[in-house]
Amino acid sequence: MTSSENTRGARLEGGHRPLERLLTRGAAALTLTELWELLLSAGTLEADGARELLGNREALARLARCSLARLVELSGLDAGRAAKLMAVFELVRRLSEESVGLVTPITSSADAARLLVPVLRLQRKEVFSVLCLDTKGRARAIRQVSVGSLSASIVHPREVFAEAIQEGAASVILAHNHPSGDPSPSPEDVAVTHKLVRSGDILGIPVVDHVIVGDEGFVSFQDSGLMPKALP
Numbered sequence: 001m002t003s004s005e006n007t008r009g010a011r012l013e014g015g016h017r018p019l020e021r022l023l024t025r026g027a028a029a030l031t032l033t034e035l036w037e038l039l040l041s042a043g044t045l046e047a048d049g050a051r052e053l054l055g056n057r058e059a060l061a062r063l064a065r066c067s068l069a070r071l072v073e074l075s076g077l078d079a080g081r082a083a084k085l086m087a088v089f090e091l092v093r094r095l096s097e098e099s100v101g102l103v104t105p106i107t108s109s110a111d112a113a114r115l116l117v118p119v120l121r122l123q124r125k126e127v128f129s130v131l132c133l134d135t136k137g138r139a140r141a142i143r144q145v146s147v148g149s150l151s152a153s154i155v156h157p158r159e160v161f162a163e164a165i166q167e168g169a170a171s172v173i174l175a176h177n178h179p180s181g182d183p184s185p186s187p188e189d190v191a192v193t194h195k196l197v198r199s200g201d202i203l204g205i206p207v208v209d210h211v212i213v214g215d216e217g218f219v220s221f222q223d224s225g226l227m228p229k230a231l232p
Helices: 003-025 032-040 044-048 057-063 068-075 079-098 109-120 157-166 187-203
Strands: 127-133 138-147 171-177 207-214 217-220
Touching: 003 032, 032 079, 057 068, 068 079, 109 127, 109 138, 109 171, 109 207, 109 217, 127 157, 138 157, 157 171, 157 187, 171 187, 187 207
Parallel strands: 171 207
Antiparallel strands: 127 138, 127 171, 207 217
């Protein structure tokens, strides 16, 4: 057997290992790289030099926000496999949204973030959403309000509270992502929050927090002392 045949044989054998491990130990036992090998076909990661990139959680979060052309460029995958990768990211986003089925008590910003981060972190554009809470502070639904740069002209109280009223929300938590990865609030974030808090007070649907999601975590207006006081 030639050296090239030996290499090919080793690659084929290695390609079966993730499947064998899944069958014997379950999917949870597989590494990120092994999961991608199963999805994108054996040998793909080694052949395209994408192993290190797809095995890194932070890199994956950045890739999930890329266009198809950019994904091909960064990962080294061909367009077909990159499209499969995009499909996986989109499935994760949709499952995250559906999983908020909810009755989850929200007693802290960390509780809210557990629901909001999976939904917002992988978005390619800035997405503004509202987390609707019932009278017991339990999450009822996450509703998307707008897509695009956050501004008072785009995020209007009418749209925000229409979603809350439709869900029968007793209170709401505002949420959006920063595609740059840095969750630090901007002056525009603060201005929009103040406007929506005032509107919520008038409507009797208080805004209890605003959570901004980034690559490395989240920022809570409530925890940071940025929430304005309610109207007297």
